[in-house]
Amino acid sequence: MGMTMTQKILAAHAGLDHVKTGDLIEAKLDLVMGNDITTPVAITQFDKTGFTRVFDPEKIAIILDHYTPCKDIKSAQLCCQAREFAHRFHISHLYDVGNVGIEHALVPEKGLAAPGDMIIGADSHTCTYGALGAFSTGVGSTDMAAGMAMGENWFKVPSAIQVVLKGSLQPYVSGKDVILHLIGLIGVDGALYQSLEFTGEGVSSLSMDDRFTVANMAIEAGAKNGIFPVDEKTLDYIRDRVQRPYTVYEADPDAEYTRQVIIDLDTLEPTVSMPHLPSNTKTIGEAAGLPIQQAVIGSCTNGRISDLRAAAEILKGRRVAENVRCIVIPATQSIYLQAIHEGLVDIFVNAGCAVSTPTCGPCLGGHMGVMWEGERAVTTTNRNFVGRMGHVGSEVVLASPAVAAASAVAGCLTDPVTLMKGE
Amino acid sequence: MAKGTVFKYGDNVDTDVIIPARYLNAPSPEELAKHCMEDIDAAYAVSVKPGDIVVGGWNFGCGSSREHAPIAIQASGAACVIAASFARIFYRNAINIGFPILECPEAAQAISNGDTVSVDFASGRIVDETTGQTFQANGFPPFIEEIIAHGGLLKYLKARQDGREA
Numbered sequence: 001m002g003m004t005m006t007q008k009i010l011a012a013h014a015g016l017d018h019v020k021t022g023d024l025i026e027a028k029l030d031l032v033m034g035n036d037i038t039t040p041v042a043i044t045q046f047d048k049t050g051f052t053r054v055f056d057p058e059k060i061a062i063i064l065d066h067y068t069p070c071k072d073i074k075s076a077q078l079c080c081q082a083r084e085f086a087h088r089f090h091i092s093h094l095y096d097v098g099n100v101g102i103e104h105a106l107v108p109e110k111g112l113a114a115p116g117d118m119i120i121g122a123d124s125h126t127c128t129y130g131a132l133g134a135f136s137t138g139v140g141s142t143d144m145a146a147g148m149a150m151g152e153n154w155f156k157v158p159s160a161i162q163v164v165l166k167g168s169l170q171p172y173v174s175g176k177d178v179i180l181h182l183i184g185l186i187g188v189d190g191a192l193y194q195s196l197e198f199t200g201e202g203v204s205s206l207s208m209d210d211r212f213t214v215a216n217m218a219i220e221a222g223a224k225n226g227i228f229p230v231d232e233k234t235l236d237y238i239r240d241r242v243q244r245p246y247t248v249y250e251a252d253p254d255a256e257y258t259r260q261v262i263i264d265l266d267t268l269e270p271t272v273s274m275p276h277l278p279s280n281t282k283t284i285g286e287a288a289g290l291p292i293q294q295a296v297i298g299s300c301t302n303g304r305i306s307d308l309r310a311a312a313e314i315l316k317g318r319r320v321a322e323n324v325r326c327i328v329i330p331a332t333q334s335i336y337l338q339a340i341h342e343g344l345v346d347i348f349v350n351a352g353c354a355v356s357t358p359t360c361g362p363c364l365g366g367h368m369g370v371m372w373e374g375e376r377a378v379t380t381t382n383r384n385f386v387g388r389m390g391h392v393g394s395e396v397v398l399a400s401p402a403v404a405a406a407s408a409v410a411g412c413l414t415d416p417v418t419l420m421k422g423e
Numbered sequence: 424m425a426k427g428t429v430f431k432y433g434d435n436v437d438t439d440v441i442i443p444a445r446y447l448n449a450p451s452p453e454e455l456a457k458h459c460m461e462d463i464d465a466a467y468a469v470s471v472k473p474g475d476i477v478v479g480g481w482n483f484g485c486g487s488s489r490e491h492a493p494i495a496i497q498a499s500g501a502a503c504v505i506a507a508s509f510a511r512i513f514y515r516n517a518i519n520i521g522f523p524i525l526e527c528p529e530a531a532q533a534i535s536n537g538d539t540v541s542v543d544f545a546s547g548r549i550v551d552e553t554t555g556q557t558f559q560a561n562g563f564p565p566f567i568e569e570i571i572a573h574g575g576l577l578k579y580l581k582a583r584q585d586g587r588e589a
Contacts, residue, residue: 024564024566024567037444037447037448037450037489037491038488038489038490040450041450041490041491041494044450045577046577048577049577049578049580049581050581051577051581067448071448072448074448074449075448078448078450122488122490123487123488124486124487124488124512126488138488138512139488139512139515139516140488140489140490140512140515140516140519141490141516142490142516142519142520142575142576142577143515143516143519143576145577146519146576146577146580149577149580149584150580150584154566188435188482188485189435189481189482189485189508189510192482192508192510192511193511219512222482222485222510222511224511277435364439364444364487365443365444365445366444366445383437383439383486383487385437385439385440385486386437386439386440386462386463387439387440387443387462388439388444392462
């Protein structure tokens with residue numbers, strides 16, 4: 001029996017010729033990552049256990065992105081603890097305010113993730129780097145501490161669901177719609193303990209930014225990882241970023257999949273996830289008209305340059321509705337700069353948006369857009385659980401940047417196709 | 424062994440309701456315990472007693488990777504979580520910090536809120552003493568049992584590292 005793409009990467013990092021579903025392996029890590037919430041807990045565990053060295057200071061990334069610039073005294077303490085640890089062990093990849101981006105946009109941008117890599121991050125959306133043909137998965141703080149100390153960790157070899165993309169994405173439809181549609185089809189635990197392996201001719205119509213968005217939300221279907229084949233677009237993306245050898249893996253032709261899901265991109269419509277589960281999906285046609293008070297365009301899911309371009313196309317020459325706050329958060333400093341150079345920030349500010357320095361901020365109800373009871377936001381983020389963006393009585397609707405921007409203009413959930421045709 | 428009163432919740436109990444992100448800036452177990460389950464059950468943190476048992480449905484602990492979630496439940500005094508299934512990061516985190524979890528769909532369905540339940544961790548046997556029903560939880564692979572026996576992943580790894588260097 002052949003191996004899936006994920007299984008091949010796991011086998012190679014465990015020093016094995018072959019692995020099969022259910023095997024417990026110990027695998028070497030190419031990168032261990034954490035943020036300002038999870039790293040301090042890992043440090044406390046690391047020190048308490050009595051570890052006195054890290055396996056490789058070049059292969060650890062500490063990214064202070066969630067509550068930064070620090071929102072309060074307690075979060076300032078967490079960042080100080082993370083900085084001290086990074087300095088103590090000469091960790092080269094410490095990203096701090098002014099230099100930081102949202103971790104899952106920053107890691108690929110800095111060339112810290114490459115095809116064939118084995119990566120763990122103490123953040124559930126670490127699965128994002130599967131877009132580059134890497135195995136990457138979210139873990140907790142103790143796993144991060146173990147990874148930092150040992151350079152390896154234990155894994156159970158997952159089975160896989162094959163997701164076949166057919167056709168090509170239509171105007172105002174994006175990677176976000178692909179992944180929300182998929183989660184709606186299979187549910188929030190539809191891929192529990194499994195890989196989501198994306199394949200098919202439709203993959204080529206997805207930009208790298210779209211692929212990052214899709215892989216990013218694999219966790220919202222319960223998946224261990226989401227992974228894309230490596231093609232010309234991947235190689236173009238990493239060409240000037242990755243400065244070390246890497247390996248491109250392909251699934252064996254006889255790899256076994258527990259299930260195949262086919263998504264027809266030609267007919268895919270803009271899709272939203274209604275409160276309070278990412279699987280609670282509707283097409284924008286079904287959901288249109290629901291009033292909103294806030295729109296958030298950003299996050300590790302949708303804060304990349306093509307996301308900002310999609311939002312700006314709709315917001316150009318228009319105004320955010322009177323009763324709506326629209327918050328735009330470029331995911332990294334270089335995306336922010338590019339948005340300035342392309343005139344996107346002008347468009348956002350002229351439309352009445354608040355534009356923020358990179359931060360996870362409102363996505364997890366941290367800061368920069370926390371909601372009160374009864375308020376509803378349309379957001380390009382990844383979770384719409386109870387209380388996710390603030391008060392337990394507030395609501396989050398997940399959507400693409402185009403849908404969020406169109407809805408911000410109209411003041412209610414709105415199909416960008418309708419908005420753009422109607423004027 | 425553990426014996427206590429059941430706090431029962433539904434499917435897809437996510438880590439945002441187990442411990443909301445607004446409390447992650449103060450990650451001491453005691454502080455986290457004060458707000459455990461706050462957004463689905465404000466009464467939990469004030470009424471849970473040492474040894475009580477949390478029961479959930481499918482996909483317990485889904486969402487964020489925050490280890491603060493099993494830490495909060497553990498620090499609240501609960502002896503374990505029984506669920507039909509666990510989201511994988513929560514599963515890893517609980518094992519890694521040495522907090523017992525039991526996967527048992529039959530028990531998760533049959534046990535009611537407020538029942539008195541006893542659990543034998545060694546055998547995985549669950550008894551609902553209110554109804555008299557008994558259940559058998561799924562076992563762990565030997566490797567994971569070894570982590571649990573050491574009291575968590577880091578103690579296991581440190582013991583191994585010290586062994587190598589001795």
